[in-house]
Amino acid sequence: MLYFSSVAPVKQQVEAELTEKMQAYIKSQLALKIQGGIIGSTALSFHQDTINALNNASSNNISQLIYSIRQRYAEQSNYKNIKTEVILPNGQSIIQSWSDKPPQKNHNNDAFFQKVSADKQAFGSLTIDERGVGVVALSPVMDQGRMLGMLSMTQGLASVGKAFQQDHLGYWVLLVDKNYLKAKFGNAELLNKNTTIDKDYVVANNSWFPPESLELAKNYQQGGIDGRDVYVIGQHAYIDIAALDESGKPFGRHLFILDKKVYSAPINAAMNAAWLSIFGIIAGIIALTGVLVLLVNRVVIKPLVAVQNLTDSILQTGDFKQKFNVTSNDEVGQTSHALNSLLDNVSKALNEANNVVHSIASGDFSRTINGEYRGDLAILKEGINNSTHNISHVMQELSKVMQSLKDGNYTITINSGVASGDFKTMVHNAQVAMNQTDQVIREVNAVMQEMRNGNFATRIKGQTAGELTLLKDRINESMDVVEKALGEINHVVTGQASGDLTQRIQGEYRGELEAVKTAVNQSINRLASIVDQAVQTSGVVTSEAVSLSSDSSDLSSRVQQQAAALEETSATMEEMNSAVQNNTESAHQATTVFEEVHHSATQAGVVMEKTIEAMGSIQDSSHEIAEIVTLIDSIAFQTNLLALNAAVEAARAGEHGRGFAVVAGEVRALAQKSADAAKNIKHLIESSVSRIDQGTKLASETGKVIQEITTAIDRANSMIHQINHASAEQAEGVNQVYQAISDIDAATQQNSALVERTSATAKTMSEEAQNLQDNMAFFKTGNTRNSRPTAPKTAAKPVVARSTSANKTLPAVAPKASVQKPAPSKPKPADNGDEWADF
Numbered sequence: 001m002l003y004f005s006s007v008a009p010v011k012q013q014v015e016a017e018l019t020e021k022m023q024a025y026i027k028s029q030l031a032l033k034i035q036g037g038i039i040g041s042t043a044l045s046f047h048q049d050t051i052n053a054l055n056n057a058s059s060n061n062i063s064q065l066i067y068s069i070r071q072r073y074a075e076q077s078n079y080k081n082i083k084t085e086v087i088l089p090n091g092q093s094i095i096q097s098w099s100d101k102p103p104q105k106n107h108n109n110d111a112f113f114q115k116v117s118a119d120k121q122a123f124g125s126l127t128i129d130e131r132g133v134g135v136v137a138l139s140p141v142m143d144q145g146r147m148l149g150m151l152s153m154t155q156g157l158a159s160v161g162k163a164f165q166q167d168h169l170g171y172w173v174l175l176v177d178k179n180y181l182k183a184k185f186g187n188a189e190l191l192n193k194n195t196t197i198d199k200d201y202v203v204a205n206n207s208w209f210p211p212e213s214l215e216l217a218k219n220y221q222q223g224g225i226d227g228r229d230v231y232v233i234g235q236h237a238y239i240d241i242a243a244l245d246e247s248g249k250p251f252g253r254h255l256f257i258l259d260k261k262v263y264s265a266p267i268n269a270a271m272n273a274a275w276l277s278i279f280g281i282i283a284g285i286i287a288l289t290g291v292l293v294l295l296v297n298r299v300v301i302k303p304l305v306a307v308q309n310l311t312d313s314i315l316q317t318g319d320f321k322q323k324f325n326v327t328s329n330d331e332v333g334q335t336s337h338a339l340n341s342l343l344d345n346v347s348k349a350l351n352e353a354n355n356v357v358h359s360i361a362s363g364d365f366s367r368t369i370n371g372e373y374r375g376d377l378a379i380l381k382e383g384i385n386n387s388t389h390n391i392s393h394v395m396q397e398l399s400k401v402m403q404s405l406k407d408g409n410y411t412i413t414i415n416s417g418v419a420s421g422d423f424k425t426m427v428h429n430a431q432v433a434m435n436q437t438d439q440v441i442r443e444v445n446a447v448m449q450e451m452r453n454g455n456f457a458t459r460i461k462g463q464t465a466g467e468l469t470l471l472k473d474r475i476n477e478s479m480d481v482v483e484k485a486l487g488e489i490n491h492v493v494t495g496q497a498s499g500d501l502t503q504r505i506q507g508e509y510r511g512e513l514e515a516v517k518t519a520v521n522q523s524i525n526r527l528a529s530i531v532d533q534a535v536q537t538s539g540v541v542t543s544e545a546v547s548l549s550s551d552s553s554d555l556s557s558r559v560q561q562q563a564a565a566l567e568e569t570s571a572t573m574e575e576m577n578s579a580v581q582n583n584t585e586s587a588h589q590a591t592t593v594f595e596e597v598h599h600s601a602t603q604a605g606v607v608m609e610k611t612i613e614a615m616g617s618i619q620d621s622s623h624e625i626a627e628i629v630t631l632i633d634s635i636a637f638q639t640n641l642l643a644l645n646a647a648v649e650a651a652r653a654g655e656h657g658r659g660f661a662v663v664a665g666e667v668r669a670l671a672q673k674s675a676d677a678a679k680n681i682k683h684l685i686e687s688s689v690s691r692i693d694q695g696t697k698l699a700s701e702t703g704k705v706i707q708e709i710t711t712a713i714d715r716a717n718s719m720i721h722q723i724n725h726a727s728a729e730q731a732e733g734v735n736q737v738y739q740a741i742s743d744i745d746a747a748t749q750q751n752s753a754l755v756e757r758t759s760a761t762a763k764t765m766s767e768e769a770q771n772l773q774d775n776m777a778f779f780k781t782g783n784t785r786n787s788r789p790t791a792p793k794t795a796a797k798p799v800v801a802r803s804t805s806a807n808k809t810l811p812a813v814a815p816k817a818s819v820q821k822p823a824p825s826k827p828k829p830a831d832n833g834d835e836w837a838d839f
């Protein structure tokens with residue numbers, strides 16, 4: 001009975017204490033792992049590179065940071081195998097620190113992912129997946145209340161085994177149930193390379209545990225109570241506890257292997273105490289047995305049971321606020337007081353730690369653990385406070401950066417000395433980003449200033465990345481397009497200044513530059529078309545003027561022939577006057593002469609009609625040229641208005657439109673000079689039209705005179721026939737013929753003067769038309785052909801002088817009044833001072 005009342009309860013208590021102690025130990029170790037993972041992943045979720053990567057669904061900006069985390073943790077902590085993963089909201093992984101290949105994993109069906117997606121809170125647990133067993137912490141990445149994705153941090157458990165071996169001088173081995181693997185993954189081959197314990201269990205990871213612990217673990221025996229069991233094999237005690245996954249389901253066993261004494265010493269002590277009590281009772285105090293039993297039960301057993309019950313309650317609920325009900329001041333009471341103090345410290349430390357972690361998760365970095373603690377609690381306090389302090393300073397510096405960005409100030413200097421580890425790298429990266437942004441902004445301002453000064457050759461050359469590279473490329477491309485457009489416009493305008501209208505803007509542009517290109521090309525096309533028409537018209541005028549000059553020369557030659565014929569007629573009349581007896585023969589000769597004169601006069605009339613028609617055509621062409629010049633003047637005026645409107649729009653654009661305003665001013669000046677040139681051409685055409693009108697009038701008068709000559713010759717011919725038929729009236733007819741010939745001679749002299757004036761006018765008009773053609777030849781349109789019309793060569797008929805013997809002297813004839821020939825009008829010199837040359 002004494003065994004069952006004293007030893008058996010101690011055995012159960014030892015087993016319970018060992019089980020609860022190991023369970024508390026593994027829970028605390030896992031909790032530290034989970035909290036560390038949550039803090040690390042949460043801190044990384046605040047990193048701007050993480051936010052940018054998830055916003056762009058790209059790993060380009062964060063890959064270097066993710067790949068460096070494992071090495072930094074290994075160098076600066078006892079965590080040697082940290083694995084980091086970035087996940088999109090749809091569950092797709094975009095980067096994994098343990099692989100350089102594009103991830104194919106999708107976590108959409110994982111319980112971890114679903115829980116964090118629903119709660120928007122960080123979560124961590126011991127779990128097993130395709131990579132094996134580990135502690136996984138998953139934190140959401142938030143940006144202005146919107147979840148961009150998640151950041152996962154996975155840790156191994158080798159440090160747990162090392163810590164247990166140092167603290168308890170024993171071994172901890174984690175076993176994985178093959179049946180669990182088969183149920184979850186469809187097969188149990190995930191951990192085939194690991195050490196097999198029995199048909200149902202394998203070791204979680206061979207590298208986590210010493211070889212001797214794996215050999216001892218092969219003595220594992222299945223079958224505990226409520227998933228727990230304590231037993232002794234050889235010189236070692238085994239404590240078997242269920243290992244739970246993130247859903248609370250057992251996936252394996254926590255197997256703690258301790259020295260046998262840890263288990264047997266309290267039991268042996270209890271048994272020794274029991275035997276001493278028995279011997280004491282038997283030896284001398286049988287009467288006091290009942291009293292001692294009652295006393296032991298009251299003083300020892302009940303308090304121990306109370307301690308055990310309270311310990312069970314704390315282990316089951318995790319509530320460290322519970323207290324022992326102390327009713328005595330003996331050793332049991334003092335032990336209870338000590339346990340209450342311990343529970344108070346642990347509860348207070350956990351509450352403060354939870355409050356600090358919650359504050360960090362809420363964005364409040366000012367809260368710290370202020371309580372006084374010792375030992376591991378003091379280490380926990382110092383670690384959490386240092387982490388909070390470090391994160392607080394880093395967030396302050398980052399807040400200062402964000403405010404500077406908001407204010408447009410990129411020259412801020414970040415104090416990186418307040419941070420360490422990854423936080424220092426984060427601050428350094430923020431400083432580098434600010435410096436690069438400031439450099440790009442300065443280069444952009446410099447390029448815009450050069451553009452304002454009319455220099456479009458400056459470019460942004462600094463090293464950039466991401467969106468800054470895109471901004472740099474867009475600005476440089478814009479400068480290239482503007483520089484190219486202005487170069488083409490300058491080339492076209494320079495060609496216009498030199499008279500070359502064949503140049504066009506050929507480049508491909510968009511927007512307003514395309515509109516300017518179209519307007520300039522259309523303007524040049526229209527101007528070239530007008531110049532082509534003017535050149536063609538001037539060619540026609542020149543050809544007609546040359547033809548008129550040739551016809552006038554021919555007419556002058558014929559009039560001189562008429563004068564010579566009249567002189568012969570006068571000589572014939574003298575012969576008729578001196579020899580009346582030869583009247584019949586002389587009359588016959590006179591008839592022949594008058595027929596020749598009549599033929600010449602008829603031809604002169606035909607030529608003069610042609611001359612009048614040609615002068616009419618020239619007059620019509622001159623009027624058409626005047627209309628074309630008027631059209632050129634109108635186009636120049638409209639171009640001037642368009643340039644003025646362009647200058648106004650450039651002025652509205654401010655500094656950005658200054659360069660275009662200069663071009664618009666040059667176009668306007670070009671339009672003004674075009675208008676001035678059109679006015680000069682119009683003046684020359686009006687002068688030519690006036691002279692052509694005058695020549696037309698003179699040619700009409702010449703035609704009338706030639707018609708009168710023809711009529712007079714007809715009359716003279718009639719008279720000669722009358723002389724032939726009536727010799728009696730010969731003397732009177734001779735006098736009439738003499739008088740008629742005198743009139744004809746006077747008219748012929750006048751006709752000669754008029755013909756000479758007409759010829760001079762035609763020559764002047766030809767020279768003016770040639771000057772116009774030479775001026776229009778200044779322009780090169782691609783369709784213009786330089787041609788000079790040649791005057792047709794008309795052979796003048798030779799004058800045949802007839803000599804007759806004077807048989808009879810006629811009365812002296814009054815000398816003819818010399819007709820003053822008008823001097824041909826001297827053509828005005830062509831104005832070679834072309835306004836276009838001054839553009």
